[in-house]
Amino acid sequence: MAKMFYEKDCDLSYLSGKKVAVIGYGSQGHAHALNLKESGVDVIVGLYIGSKSWPIAEKAGLKVMTAADATKAADVIMILINDEKQAALYKESIGPNLSAGKALAFAHGFNIHFKQIIPPADIDVFMVAPKGPGHTVRSQYQEGKGVPDLVAVYQDATGNAMKIALAYAAGIGGARAGILQTTFQEETETDLFGEQAVLCGGVTALMKAGFETLVEAGYQPESAYFECVHEMKLIIDLVNRGGLNFMRYSISDTAEYGDYCTGPRIITDETKKEMKKVLTEIQNGTFARNWILENQCGRPFFNATKKKESEQMLETVGKDLREKMIWSEGK
Ligand SMILES: NC(=O)C1=CN([C@@H]2O[C@H](COP(=O)(O)OP(=O)(O)OC[C@H]3O[C@@H](n4cnc5c(N)ncnc54)[C@H](OP(=O)(O)O)[C@@H]3O)[C@@H](O)[C@H]2O)C=CC1
Numbered sequence: 620m621a622k623m624f625y626e627k628d629c630d631l632s633y634l635s636g637k638k639v640a641v642i643g644y645g646s647q648g649h650a651h652a653l654n655l656k657e658s659g660v661d662v663i664v665g666l667y668i669g670s671k672s673w674p675i676a677e678k679a680g681l682k683v684m685t686a687a688d689a690t691k692a693a694d695v696i697m698i699l700i701n702d703e704k705q706a707a708l709y710k711e712s713i714g715p716n717l718s719a720g721k722a723l724a725f726a727h728g729f730n731i732h733f734k735q736i737i738p739p740a741d742i743d744v745f746m747v748a749p750k751g752p753g754h755t756v757r758s759q760y761q762e763g764k765g766v767p768d769l770v771a772v773y774q775d776a777t778g779n780a781m782k783i784a785l786a787y788a789a790g791i792g793g794a795r796a797g798i799l800q801t802t803f804q805e806e807t808e809t810d811l812f813g814e815q816a817v818l819c820g821g822v823t824a825l826m827k828a829g830f831e832t833l834v835e836a837g838y839q840p841e842s843a844y845f846e847c848v849h850e851m852k853l854i855i856d857l858v859n860r861g862g863l864n865f866m867r868y869s870i871s872d873t874a875e876y877g878d879y880c881t882g883p884r885i886i887t888d889e890t891k892k893e894m895k896k897v898l899t900e901i902q903n904g905t906f907a908r909n910w911i912l913e914n915q916c917g918r919p920f921f922n923a924t925k926k927k928e929s930e931q932m933l934e935t936v937g938k939d940l941r942e943k944m945i946w947s948e949g950k
């Protein structure tokens with residue numbers, strides 16, 4: 620049984636009298652910094668001179684400095700810049716400014732697990748990984764809710780690493796939803812697998828294939844968009860609320876019969892075999908090596924695919940439909 624923590628298990632006072640540096644102010648960075656600040660934590664933001672995030676963080680009322688200065692000033696340093704840039708920043712600005720008893724924190728285990736960052740033994744190293752996008756970590760917190768977090772301790776130099784991690788997770792709102800104890804290895808491998816095979820790669824490929832099948836058969840692209848893309852969230856909201864059972868209670872019996880007959884024809888044994896291959900390539904480091912190399916040679920595949928994907932019909936049709944929705948007015 621997984622070990623879970625909730626608000627009653629977390630003591631925010633483990634961050635009292637401590638300064639937390641949030642390095643990076645993007646999707647996760649803005650959410651962690653603002654949620655912690657509103658939870659009463661002393662937060663600073665670490666960026667680089669010329670960063671486009673710098674004025675945005677300052678406008679939100681946060682004290683901003685370079686990553687090196689923020690590391691010097693803080694007791695807890697949470698690295699929230701892009702995974703592929705973390706090793707270089709650590710080497711240049713963070714590592715040289717760490718001292719015994721500080722804590723280094725991550726929201727994803729990639730750089731520790733794949734040994735791109737090797738911290739000194741006299742500091743705490745922990746992870747608080749929200750299981751959701753940064754903008755949702757922020758909006759859920761503002762609504763009095765939270766996104767579940769995974770926590771893990773890689774090094775416990777002070778003896779308090781887990782207590783500090785739980786306080787941090789509570790400070791960003793995770794304890795309202797549930798905090799699950801894990802390891803850097805489990806978080807890294809499951810997160811990479813989930814985003815590639817299911818949440819991002821799997822879902823977009825499924826929506827695209829459905830959209831294209833309908834359009835190629837002569838149906839209106841707008842109709843295909845509503846059916847295979849827009850409605851996805853509405854169906855998933857029901858799963859989120861009450862599981863597959865509640866979704867199947869809400870949909871028609873016709874849809875439920877089609878779900879049972881056709882689902883296994885779309886996601887077949889072959890698909891599961893490929894999923895296992897994807898997982899193996901994550902576990903044996905092939906994916907990490909490819910991603911690091913892709914960055915070292917200027918991201919040719921990433922950039923070309925991003926351009927092609929952003930120009931596809933599904934995107935242009937969807938943009939037009941979303942702009943005409945009543946709640947989009949004035950945006
Ligand atoms: N996105 C998400 O929802 C999730 C992300 N994570 C993890 O969180 C971490 C952060 O990812 P994410 O929030 O997506 O990152 P983003 O790409 O959204 O933001 C990166 C931020 O880092 C800044 N930055 C880039 N390079 C440097 C540098 N050299 N020095 C200082 N600041 C720098 C950027 O500034 P500028 O604006 O100038 O580019 C920007 O503010 C990653 O480890 C990721 O795996 C975990 C869970 C979910």
Ligand SMILES: CC[C@](O)(C(C)=O)C(=O)O
Pocket residue numbers: 749750751752753810813814818819
């Ligand atoms: C699903 C993608 C994610 O893992 C996340 C939002 O949890 C990420 O790396 O952004």
Ligand SMILES: [Mg+2]
Pocket residue numbers: 749750751810814
């Ligand atoms: Mg994730």
Ligand SMILES: [Mg+2]
Pocket residue numbers: 727810811814
């Ligand atoms: Mg991820």
